[in-house]
Amino acid sequence: MKRRSLILATVAALATAPMAHAQSGGTMAQVKESGELRIGVASAEPWFYKDPMSEEWTGVGVAMGKRMADELGVEMVPVETSWANAVAGLQANQFDIMFVLDPTEERKNALAFPGNPLFYYAMGALVKEGSEATNWDDLDTPETRVGVTLGTSLDRNITEMMDEAQINRFSTNDEAIAAFAAGRVDAVVQFHPALVVQYARLKMGEVLLPEPVNPVATSAGMRQEDSTEFLNWVNATFADLYAAGIPDELFDEYLASKGIDATGIPGLIKEDW
Structure with a gap:
């Protein structure tokens, strides 16, 4: 019985070793090992929209996730959640990142946020x-x-x-x-x-837009962990995408998909307001 128990324990350890290794190396290691970037999605246009017929998710947040997953050479996987449960979902490793999550003081105590904003709104x-x-x-x-x-x-x-x-x-x-x-x-x-x-x-x-009108920086929440590789990558990527005007580009594309003319509508780059 002791020999059999030892064999079973060894098999179990080997089976769980890849995930344990990925988690110990942080989110970036886990994403690369799994080949997936899991993003939290919660019904809220224009950030996240689930088509009731196809059940396909679209929106600015989804497009941003797809772009960042492509840069990592992995697949983007949407994981449905709610705004109220987003923090708990990230902490429980149900998904890796959630876009358009404002870095409030309460959330900063529970999650990691990049220093650079994703974009701005009012x-x-x-x-x-x-x-x-x-x-x-x-x-x-x-x-x-x-x-x-x-x-x-x-x-x-x-x-x-x-x-x-x-x-x-x-x-x-x-x-x-x-x-x-x-x-x-x-x-x-x-x-x-x-x-x-x-x-x-x-x-x-x-x-x-009631006065006073103040730009609000939104971001993306991630798990707090010892490794800063994923956080640093997200921070640098956000800076590059914002400088290139990508948030506005994705916003305009989504509005166009809904038949909405973006002319005259304030975008997501505050410097252009």
């Missing part, structure tokens, strides 16, 4: 047509019902900014927009690129 609101609101204080009234996506940086921002408004939290951007269309909320707060897509689809309300 907080906006979809409001009822004819609204006289021009700044965030105009929306912070007891009778105003504001919709926001649970677990996002916007959820945190609105909670900190608004003392009077009724804040309604939804699992996805689409659920928040559906509530607006049904008249269950008076405004939906999302970043301006998402609102552009939502408005083009909904054809109701008005997109407002």
Whole structure:
């Protein structure tokens, strides 16, 4: 029995050795060994969109993941999650990176973020047509019902900014927009690129950039680990892609795929605003 147990233990150790080696070497070693770059995806246009018929994922975040996977010579694999579960999913090694994840102080305590931004956007609101609101204080009234996506940086921002408004939290951007269309909320707060897509689809309300309008840098979250190889590579890659205007290029391509003219729409490169 001892001999048999020893043999089984040896076989088990050999079977798990490659993954253990990859994990001990960090995310980059794991990606190269598996031949896959797993990206977290959560329903939120224009970053991530799952076609209900083909179940194929597209969007700016998906295109960015594909571009970076190609640079590594590996396959990009989307792994479905939610914004609220993104941090836990990364920590549990369910996926390797999640794009368009803002580096809030809370997330920095749990994840690693590159120093260079992925791109920039601004907080906006979809409001009822004819609204006289021009700044965030105009929306912070007891009778105003504001919709926001649970677990996002916007959820945190609105909670900190608004003392009077009724804040309604939804699992996805689409659920928040559906509530607006049904008249269950008076405004939906999302970043301006998402609102552009939502408005083009909904054809109701008005997109407002309440003052003050501040560029918000978004990023990508990764696991905290001893090896910095993957983090350093992502950081350098982000700098190169931003300098080349790639975020705007991917954004325009996605808008075009939805039949939306990108002319006059603020892009993702803040220097061009």
